[in-house]
Amino acid sequence: MAASGGVFSSQLSSQLLRRGFRVDGQLRLMRRSRSGAQCDRTFWSAINSSPLGRRHGECSAPRGRLASTALSEVQKLRGGHGANASIRRSHLTSGRSQESGWRKAYIAVGSNLGDRYQNIANALSLLETGSNGTIRITRTSYLRVTSPMYVTDQPAFLNGAVELETTLSPLELLKSLKRAESDLGRDVNYTRRETMRYGPRTVDLDIILFDGYDAMNDDGSAAETLDDNDLQPCSLIMKTEELEIPHPRMMERVFVLSPMSDLERAVERIRHPVVNRSMGEILSSLSHQSAGASKDQGIRVIPLPRARMLHFNETIVMGILNVTPDSFSDGGKYSDSSEYAASAALKLVQEGAGIIDVGGESTRPGAEEVAIEEELQRVIPVIRSIRKESDVPISIDTRNSRVAMAAVEAGADIVNDVSGGTHDPEMLGVVSSLDVPMIIMHMRGNPKTMQTMTNYSEEEGGVVVSVANKLKKRSQAAEEAGIPRWMQILDPGIGFAKDLDGNLTLMREAEELRQLCLEIPFLYGPSRKGFIGRITGETSPERRDYGTIAACLACVKGGGCTILRVHNVRAVKQALQVFDAIHKK
Secondary structure, eight states, X not given: OOOOOOOOOHHHHHHHHHTTOOBOTTSOBOOOOTXXXXXXXXXXXXXXXSHHHHHHOOOOOOOTTOOSOHHHHHHHHTTSOOHHHHHHTTOOOSSOOOSTTOEEEEEEEEEOSXXXXXXXXXXXXXXXXXXXXSEEEEEEOOEEEEOOOSSOSSOOEEEEEEEEEESSOHHHHXXXXXXXXXXXXXXXXXXXXXXOTTSOOSOEEEEEEEOEESSBOTTSOBOTTOSSOOEETTOOOEEOSSOEESOTTGGGOHHHHHHHHHTOOSSOOOBOXXXXXXXXXXXXXXXXXXXXXXXXXXXXXXXXXXXXXXXOSXXXXXXXXXXXXOOXXXXXXXXXXXXXXXXHHHHHHHTTOSEEEEESSOOSTTOOOOOHHHHHHHHHHXXXXXXXXXXXXXXXXXXXXXXXHHHHHHTOOEEEETTTTOSSTTHHHHHHHHTOOEEEEOOSSOTTTGGGOOOOOXXXXXXXXXXXXXXXXXXHHHHHXXXXXXXXXXXXXXXXXXXXXXXXXXXXXXXHHHHHTTTOOBEEOOXXXXXXXXXXXXXXXXXXXXXHHHHHHHHHGGGOOSEEEESOHHHXXXXXXXXXXXXXX
């Protein structure tokens, strides 16, 4: 089964087709020749005149060896994002392939020059588009910014790991990796004077582990000594002049072990074939041996357009900006003027907001659905006004894929869907094509029906287990649609199909919930919700900020929450600063 071709956003693709450019059945522009000849200038004129091109600036025709697909250049034009384009081609799946001839391998990825995420994204894209269907990426780790090792006088790295399936031999896969590195500008033979083995590099791709057979030849191929030569996970042990598997230095590299541990599941550990220990066990042992190993694990990040990132070394406060006439707390406050709404957003940033969440549809209990055209008229002018004045990350709070696409093209960076992609069947595919992170929330029913669906039975495991199971399913669906785990944030949906006890339990067990969901980052939104009113007797949402602070601190205790969505940014930010100071070692 060949990996499917790269996918542009539908709007950009349709514009190119209308202008007469030939696109194959997988929406992939035809390749340039390997000689590096100049692309047709009219093609780049078409790109630059598109909405996405106008948003991210002009791109000239490419030169040099980077000639695999025109898609790689379009990714640069789109603000530094392309990993999802690579991931989308790969039929992401959480199960082991049963197809004959396919073997699983684990690859460490890293970059510390230029747009680090884009370098990794382009490398993954080149791996698949240049492999003639012999390589497909199945899962990703999370991403971390890490300090350099061996040669410390160089920029910090962005590191991760990917699980892939391939019909190539280990040495053939190595050649594909080196070819991708070379196409992206790395001197793989260290021929240039300024190049050093452990020095800065645009991209680094290393084979860490590889599936083996019961009986193997020295090059890792299957020996024909057994009639039934079974495939064994990660069991390959080989050493040639060009390649050694397992990677000989993996056990000393926290920046490799941490993302490899991300890829382990509770039911399926990734084991080192020589020492017979899981990635998590090796990482834990290394942490105990070295006092600085925990710090060396780096800072978890999520990439954003234009080479920006969300850093999870502290709790991020998301400021709420509802441009609706009927939201439960601030309905009508910012719905009359986009300039006034934008100025309110900038004030939230000054007060400590790391993200502005713009919403044009109320999802309070009992709320009516808003027409898509009305939602667009509410949010798009506001996003444009904010983006003119600030580069603050913006999330669009919507259940509709059309709104998500228009919002990102207007300047939004994240899609926040309270339905977790269930309301609009096109949502996951659209977010994948937009190459932006997605916040996936747990919800039952819809705003009109959700408060009749608050019972979580013992058969379901109670509210924490039930919410975790549903979120994991939605996360997997997103991954299969092309939104890798390193682009996902989960939300338990406080106040959405939860009664008082359910809300309190989810906040009390925030750490357990995150562990059940494989340590994907979590957002909590308890701000001014009805459960605070029930506890305190306060009927006015705007007077529930004191209770909100208590709820927020309960969520972050133990590390279960990484983003807090709130109305009163200043109050929550100040509370977090004091809380962190008390608990910091």
